[in-house]
Amino acid sequence: MSDPVFTPDEMMSVVIARQVRDGETVATGANSPIPASGCLLAQRLHAPSTRVMVLGSRRHFPFHGDKEFFDFAQRGKLDLFFLGGIQIDARANINLHVLGDYAHPARRFPGAFGSGVLYYVAKRVILFRTEHSHRVFVPRVDFVTSPGVTPPGVARPGGPSKVVTPLALLSFNRDTATLELESVHPGYTADEVLENTGFPLPVRPDVHQTPPPTAEELSTLRGPVLDEIADAYPDFVARARAARA
Amino acid sequence: MALQAGASGVPFAAVPGLIGSDLMAVRDDFRIIDDPFAPERRVAIAPAIAPAFALVHALRADPDGNLIIPASGDDALLIQASRTVIATAEEVAPDATRTLTADERLVPGVYVDALAPAPQGAHPLACQSHYPTDAAHIRRYLDAAHDPQSFHAYLDAYVYGPADHAAYLERVLPEAAVV
Structure with missing residues (x-):
């Protein structure tokens, strides 16, 4: 980028914020400072009646424990949730468990942490990943921690909606059960996104450049929103502030 | 869900989702049943954790x-x-x-x-309204856990070495204070 007036993390937070609809009940899970800042940014701008729950925050978490949060989500009360993926594939399957064979993995990761449930029950799930590369976006994940689509006869009120990376916004096409390129962030081209994706990524006919963060989005994100997530994500906030210093 | 079943004294919990995940293949204690109240619907179950x-x-x-x-x-x-x-x-x-x-x-x-x-x-974890997480100690543990030799050295220093809880605190609290 020739004019780095915002960081990749800030672009991702802003893209996430724009996906939040006013009045929704949204939650962010473990190790999710970018979604948390995006949701709180939306609440301060276009979605003032949105209710935001941040796991790991005392200030923004109303429940008596994670179990109560899962009970709430399983009853269909959660409109929007966020998950990551060590690997994400063309069909929006996510892998949070292992690289390689499950019994003899090359690398082992912390595991599902509820994604085997929340990916089904949250009405919309946005996947996020701060790396857009062939090792993340693979043709087929090594282990399906949670699937993008579900066999018939299984209750699935929710599922994948979007994928947010430092390069682009992808959307999940429910008819074809595949990810597609929706918009390309400033500083990148569609070809660069396709080259860094490890499977053939269909391009939506209305593909466009992601509008850059506005001055209002950036000032709100850097000021009050960072203050709000500092109790849950002190290291992330310190890094974000250092990046601008 | 499984802990709740354990808390309630019932044998298993019905768990939303899961079907379609590879977890069902690697966990032989996770099973799929037909919902007895809606036979066309399949549901995952997991045994109670007690x-x-x-x-x-x-x-x-x-x-x-x-x-x-x-x-x-x-x-x-x-x-x-x-x-x-x-x-x-x-x-x-x-x-x-x-x-x-x-x-x-x-x-x-x-x-x-x-x-x-x-x-x-x-x-080294936090205790609400008393003290925060001792992040420096947790980093020390993470560094030590990379290989068996340093891991055992950690255990000797902090787990097996101190005679009792007071001795453990005498060892770790000055380390926390200097960070």
């Missing part, structure tokens, strides 16, 4: 085993599900459980089998 022991650290306790724990968290569910509960507390005193703040809750002593006072007993 731990033999739960080890919990309370903010305060009284000699009858009544505990005050943080209101936010899943310790109360763990206590309900476990067959034997061993508790430690920052403070044990006859009047310690008489008043609660909004971010605390009471666990009745009928759940608790053993109790010991242990100031700083959550270290």
Whole structure:
């Protein structure tokens, strides 16, 4: 980028914020400072009646424990949730468990942490990943921690909606059960996104450049929103502030 | 869900989702049944978890085993599900459980089998309204856990070495203070 007036993390937070609809009940899970800042940014701008729950925050978490949060989500009360993926594939399957064979993995990761449930029950799930590369976006994940689509006869009120990376916004096409390129962030081209994706990524006919963060989005994100997530994500906030210093 | 089944004394829990995940293939204790009340629908089940022991650290306790724990968290569910509960507390005193703040809750002593006072007993983790996580110590553990030799050195220094809890605190607290 020739004019780095915002960081990749800030672009991702802003893209996430724009996906939040006013009045929704949204939650962010473990190790999710970018979604948390995006949701709180939306609440301060276009979605003032949105209710935001941040796991790991005392200030923004109303429940008596994670179990109560899962009970709430399983009853269909959660409109929007966020998950990551060590690997994400063309069909929006996510892998949070292992690289390689499950019994003899090359690398082992912390595991599902509820994604085997929340990916089904949250009405919309946005996947996020701060790396857009062939090792993340693979043709087929090594282990399906949670699937993008579900066999018939299984209750699935929710599922994948979007994928947010430092390069682009992808959307999940429910008819074809595949990810597609929706918009390309400033500083990148569609070809660069396709080259860094490890499977053939269909391009939506209305593909466009992601509008850059506005001055209002950036000032709100850097000021009050960072203050709000500092109790849950002190290291992330310190890094974000250092990046601008 | 499985802990809740353990807490309720029922044999298994129906769990939303899961079907379609590779978890169903690698966990032979996760099963799929036809919902008996909606036979066209399939549902995952998991056996109840009823731990033999739960080890919990309370903010305060009284000699009858009544505990005050943080209101936010899943310790109360763990206590309900476990067959034997061993508790430690920052403070044990006859009047310690008489008043609660909004971010605390009471666990009745009928759940608790053993109790010991242990100031700083959550270290290196945080204890609500008492002390924060000792991040420097956790980084020390993470570094040590990279290879067996340094891991065993860590265990010797902090787990096997100190004669008791007071000796452990004498070792770790000065280290925390200098960071």
